[in-house]
Amino acid sequence: MKEIESEEVVSVGSHVIVQKLNYKKVYRVSETGSLVLGKEEIKMSAIIGKPFWTTFKVIAPQEKRNDRSQKKYPPSTLVVADKCESLEDLKNDVKSGFDNRSINDDGKSQKLSKDDILGLRDAGKSGREIVISLIENNASFREKTEYSQEKYIRKKEKKYCQYLSVHKPTLSSLHEIYLRQDPIKIYGLRMDTLAQILCYSDVKCNGTFLLYDSGSAGLAAAGIMSRIGSNTSGNLIYLHSGDHLPQMPIVRAMNFPQEQLDRLTVASIFDFLNNSYKNTTDSENSVKSPKTFIELDKLIMKNEEGSTAHDDLLLDNKTDGCEENKCDIANFKDLKRKNKEILQDSLVVKKSRKVLEIERAVELLSAAKADSLTIVAREHPLNIVKELLLFLKSSRPVVIYHAHREPLEETYIALKQQNNIVNLRLFSNFLRSYQVLADRTHPDILTNDCGGYILTGYIVN
């Protein structure tokens, strides 16, 4: 046996994937942590220091088990198991029928009552033993076809399985968990769409990659970071539209080393553009607290929308500003600069981590433009792509994902008119999975038809 590398064992502070049959869950390892899996709470400390792929048996506590009135059982514990016991062989000793002509759904097949079954569980019987009793006491099991018996056993296995295993998180496994549990959180990004975004964006170990993402729980950033890799030279600039740092649980769950995380720079798109266009006379004022910028952004936006102004200062600006071009960033900036100059005396100059991140993003892209631009937007992507294209190297790809087709149609037309993008293509994808079994191969009955749309092209001079 080869010596186990340290990265191949479960360590405190890292994230792991806990798998029970086909059900997976993300868990952050701590000394005393526990995980709720179905109705069960499980003390997880036994997994620390064990290699990935280890199988554990869930041991229910003996005490208090007889008192079924108690809603919540005390937490279960884990012990290392040799191997997950398989129930596949159970049908081998049993005869099977040819078809279902003699099986009636009268609810009388199972001779054991609910209490009998719970009794077996409380008596500490293993999942295998319980399923054996269920089969023995099921009057119609022998009449079922071989396939139907298999299905029955799989269903019961799911219910009485006492084994779980621990795995290293990967982009594909994390995606699978999020898509099943909370597809809205990851913006419904299907795996084939995510895979194509990463390929068309030409993400690789070297280069500076620019991402705008308004909320995929860090999925897009985690994907790009994983393709940039550890101990490489690539950088990711992740722009968002929020006031605060976006939630990135998927980035955290990837267990990237610190060296790699240091090459992820997160900033608000407003702060980033603001600081990128600061002119020289402005620079001596040093960086303002970004919170103030955002507040100003909001005020100005409200102002531009024509709502009642909050004070004289903003009213003045409104008359100064060009009303015809409400979206015009240049005017927007002028307004902001004026506001800033007026307000600067009252500002406390302090460089927070957030400010450092903004400065780093600006610095990275002023040294050399980005090697690709990826946009995963819930908003209309047109204004975002128009501004961010200015930060993209010539001949490099831009990739825009949207859940809806219409915003991408509009973006397509606008970019065509801009005349600086070639091979501009809009497409969607069809994905389906298959059941592959001898003589019973067919596409799965259900498939996810929410793949969204991708618009991609290459910028030229």
Added chain:
Amino acid sequence: MSFKNNKEFIEIGDVVTLYINPNNMHQIEVKDKIVNKKGELVDNVFQTTYGALKVLSLVGIRYGSKVDLSRGWAYVLQPTPELWTLTLPHRTQIIYTPDISLIIYLLDLVPGSIVIETGTGSASLSHALIRTVRPNGHLHTFDFHEQRVVLAQEEFKNHGIDEFVTVKHRDVCTEGFGDELDDMVDAVFLDLPHPWLTIDFAIKSLKRKGGKLCSFSPCIEQVQRTCAKLSSMGFISIETYECLQRELTVQQKNLSVLNLAYLRDKTAENVTKFDEPSKLTTVSHPSSTPGHTGFITIAILPPECIDER
């Protein structure tokens, strides 16, 4: 060096993508002279449907620039593996980007991964695999066709990525991947007529900590035999997918609007048969589109199965 670093200007020795329109792209090697059909060394002039291009005139031009052809113009792009897939010289059928991206994703490839690919074919997938696993990973690619191996090797060298790939001429179905790869690789990709014949060898090559195997087959019978073999050898989470990209053509249309309501009202005067046309932005679907490429089967080999072998 065209595939290693993103460059600003075209240099001698680069491979350049010449973009005329989405259906008319070429790849050109930037060099002074080429050998013509008669075996003579002549000036490198590239012929397109819009006239000729003196290839040497590209040197020093910025990537992404517009260049003049004798009867039109084109853009010069630095090739990405995606552009390469669209323009490469076909020696076999190739795998396209929708399938390539899914294969790389499902195999969990990242920089540093060691991966086996067989067969090399026209090296369409190989370029994308190399991009993903470099700088510290490696691609071992095998083909039983000697000339393809030689040509792929030359291409990797010309593209500046030969240090990340080893190309071998071998029939892996009978000879396996070689003892030197035992316990070495993170992932195995199979694009073979009989993929099930190589699965024993794949298990030998996968690392002791386990790994992933992906097989691409156009026919469902191949998938069935492969899945049966994978399952019998202890592979788990065996899944088969099919992915098709649907191209959409954006169109702006004016729809005529018939004015009919006035016919009920006999007193109305000066009415026209048509109202203002309705402006519509929509997409059209191609009348013919790929309906099938291949089935992608992905499976995990857990570590205990490797210990048992």
